[in-house]
Amino acid sequence: MSLLRTEGIRLSFGGLLALDDVDVAIEAGEIVGLLGPNGAGKSTLFNVLSGLLRPDAGRVHLGDQELTRALPYERALAGMGRTFQHIKLFPSMTVEENLLTAQHRHLDSSALAAMLRLPSWKRDEEEARDRVEAVLELIDLERYRRHRPGELSYGTLRFVELAVALSLQPRILLLDEPASGIAQREAEALGPLLREVRDVLGCAIFLIEHDMPLLLSVSERVYALDFGRIIAAGTPDEVTADDRVLSSYLGRTRRDAVAAG
Amino acid sequence: MTADALDATSALPLPRRLPRARPGTVVGILAVVAAAVVPVLLGDFASFVGSRIAVTAIIGLSVTVVTGYTGQLSLMPYTFVGIGTFTAAHAVSSWGWPFWFAALLAAVATLPLSVLVGLVSVRLRGFYLAIATLTFASAVGATLFTWDALTGGQRGLTVARPALGPVPVASDRAYYLLTLATVLLIVWMVLGLQRSRIGRSMNAVRENETAAQALGVNVRKTKLAAFVISGMIAGVGGVFHAMLLQHVTRTSFQTPFVETLGVTLVILVVVGGMRSAWGPFVGAAIIYVQLEVFRTALLLQYVLAALSAAAFIFILLKVPGGLVDIVRHEAAAVRAAPLRNGIRVTVVLLVQVAVFVAIWRWSS
Numbered sequence: 078m079s080l081l082r083t084e085g086i087r088l089s090f091g092g093l094l095a096l097d098d099v100d101v102a103i104e105a106g107e108i109v110g111l112l113g114p115n116g117a118g119k120s121t122l123f124n125v126l127s128g129l130l131r132p133d134a135g136r137v138h139l140g141d142q143e144l145t146r147a148l149p150y151e152r153a154l155a156g157m158g159r160t161f162q163h164i165k166l167f168p169s170m171t172v173e174e175n176l177l178t179a180q181h182r183h184l185d186s187s188a189l190a191a192m193l194r195l196p197s198w199k200r201d202e203e204e205a206r207d208r209v210e211a212v213l214e215l216i217d218l219e220r221y222r223r224h225r226p227g228e229l230s231y232g233t234l235r236f237v238e239l240a241v242a243l244s245l246q247p248r249i250l251l252l253d254e255p256a257s258g259i260a261q262r263e264a265e266a267l268g269p270l271l272r273e274v275r276d277v278l279g280c281a282i283f284l285i286e287h288d289m290p291l292l293l294s295v296s297e298r299v300y301a302l303d304f305g306r307i308i309a310a311g312t313p314d315e316v317t318a319d320d321r322v323l324s325s326y327l328g329r330t331r332r333d334a335v336a337a338g
Numbered sequence: 339m340t341a342d343a344l345d346a347t348s349a350l351p352l353p354r355r356l357p358r359a360r361p362g363t364v365v366g367i368l369a370v371v372a373a374a375v376v377p378v379l380l381g382d383f384a385s386f387v388g389s390r391i392a393v394t395a396i397i398g399l400s401v402t403v404v405t406g407y408t409g410q411l412s413l414m415p416y417t418f419v420g421i422g423t424f425t426a427a428h429a430v431s432s433w434g435w436p437f438w439f440a441a442l443l444a445a446v447a448t449l450p451l452s453v454l455v456g457l458v459s460v461r462l463r464g465f466y467l468a469i470a471t472l473t474f475a476s477a478v479g480a481t482l483f484t485w486d487a488l489t490g491g492q493r494g495l496t497v498a499r500p501a502l503g504p505v506p507v508a509s510d511r512a513y514y515l516l517t518l519a520t521v522l523l524i525v526w527m528v529l530g531l532q533r534s535r536i537g538r539s540m541n542a543v544r545e546n547e548t549a550a551q552a553l554g555v556n557v558r559k560t561k562l563a564a565f566v567i568s569g570m571i572a573g574v575g576g577v578f579h580a581m582l583l584q585h586v587t588r589t590s591f592q593t594p595f596v597e598t599l600g601v602t603l604v605i606l607v608v609v610g611g612m613r614s615a616w617g618p619f620v621g622a623a624i625i626y627v628q629l630e631v632f633r634t635a636l637l638l639q640y641v642l643a644a645l646s647a648a649a650f651i652f653i654l655l656k657v658p659g660g661l662v663d664i665v666r667h668e669a670a671a672v673r674a675a676p677l678r679n680g681i682r683v684t685v686v687l688l689v690q691v692a693v694f695v696a697i698w699r700w701s702s
Contacts, residue, residue, distance in 0.1 A: 165546050169545060192527035
């Protein structure tokens with residue numbers, strides 16, 4: 078049984094059908110890409126998966142739980158981590174504190190335990206710090222531990238955001254354009270890093286990315302979305318060879334090339 | 339399989355934890371000792387002012403939790419203070435409860451209202467929430483606090499200061515030491531809260547609710563927890579408020595005083611530093627010391643009031659972290675260049691104290 082599955086997700090905004098009968102299935106530990114032109118419904122699908130939007134029809138499952146009606150925080154607690162197209166970090170907190178906030182799902186000591194410094198709180202804090210430290214090391218962000226987001230470059234913030242989502246220790250991670258706005262060198266480092274993340278943490282990754290070389294090199298399977306429909310699915314080679322994908326997404330460059338030539 | 343995946347990070351090598359350097363500890367202890375000793379040496383009146391500062395700081399900490407940490411602007415702290423005040427008055431004076439039990443009861447007595455306001459806060463944001471809390475404050479003042487059996491009607495209630503076991507705290511000096519110890523205890527508790535999953539959730543909710551939810555933070559529960567904890571702190575503040583004045587009337591907890599006091603308290607907390615557990619204490623100390631120094635200064639009073647208002651506006655514009663941030667900044671400067679900055683800070687502090695003493699001497 079797949080880790081994350083959707084069945085017949087349908088969502089319309091007014092008269093516009095944003096998602097039309099979308100079925101996706103992602104196995105545990107798999108890296109899957111989602112490609113499609115602007116406005117195809119990629120971020121909308123992520124928002125449906127993470128609970129920010131409620132679909133008109135269809136179902137979302139994570140493992141053996143049905144999450145269709147679950148609130149965003151319940152999905153995070155169930156093990157679904159995500160990043161946003163526009164970085165959302167907590168500006169007054171240090172990098173370390175941002176990651177600690179994501180530890181919420183692994184901690185259970187009460188407010189009173191913290192106020193009275195009871196052993197349960199101390200144990201919780203120590204374990205949380207150890208796990209955060211491990212993630213900082215994995216993403217190579219230890220030196221930025223005490224920095225606040227405002228002091229870091231945009232490229233670094235993308236990695237911090239990835240680290241925050243990983244600090245949740247998700248079973249599946251939804252990444253919405255992790256390479257957007259970052260330097261070419263950093264984007265090239267991202268592919269191997271995502272593979273390492275998957276190998277070390279064992280989480281599945283579902284990825285939206287406009288950087289095609291990155292998306293195609295890191296993904297084991299790819300879904301292509303256009304006008305809210307899945308128009309192709311398969312290995313990167315299969316999907317990029319698909320006629321409908323070529324005409325809707327890659328085709329423009331080919332046509333341009335023909336027109337220019 | 340998924341359980342294994344979740345545990346995967348624990349197999350990673352754990353780095354050594356760096357010891358936290360706490361250079362401020364010695365200065366902090368000295369400051370606490372000075373805060374305990376100076377008003378007591380100065381006499382009953384200074385101790386009374388000191389108690390008022392400590393009580394205001396306790397109540398201010400309720401604002402720190404709900405507004406400073408969680409970002410929910412509540413202008414009704416004094417409604418919770420009123421509930422604590424009248425509960426404690428009955429528990430101690432009518433039923434003869436020991437002091438600490440009365441304080442606990444006062445904290446618990448705030449629960450029904452804090453839960454109600456907390457639930458409302460889930461639905462309302464920003465200005466709308468602030469206005470709703472003003473409405474609540476006014477409504478409770480016009481209903482619950484007009485109940486004579488609770489508030490003692492027009493005459494109010496008399497509350498004796500407690501005895502802690504065999505130690506009486508009836509004198510202003512002893513009462514000051516009790517309130518100071520209590521505010522330090524609550525500061526310590528709020529500092530602990532800040533360094534916990536709940537404190538971090540509160541900060542996350544204040545800064546970005548969507549991001550907080552994506553990390554598993556239950557926004558409703560967090561806001562509710564903030565109002566409940568805040569209400570309990572204000573309730574305990576109410577106990578100390580009652581015993582500070584030893585006579586309480588309902589008027590202070592009714593329109594227009596309850597709103598005025600609430601807004602003033604929020605200003606005081608912001609000036610002190612609303613993201614820090616020390617903010618209310620610093621804000622209350624500055625404002626009440628000024629108030630006492632300027633009280634008899636007649637014409638000069640207005641000039642000084644205008645000057646300090648300008649200073650507060652400057653703080654709000656330039657230092658959003660309030661006076662606590664200025665103290666932190668100066669402490670860092672002294673640590674960087676002990677001799678030069680140490681002398682500078684000492685001179686500035688001495689001049690300020692000298693100006694205050696001079697105004698006070700000259701006018702009284």
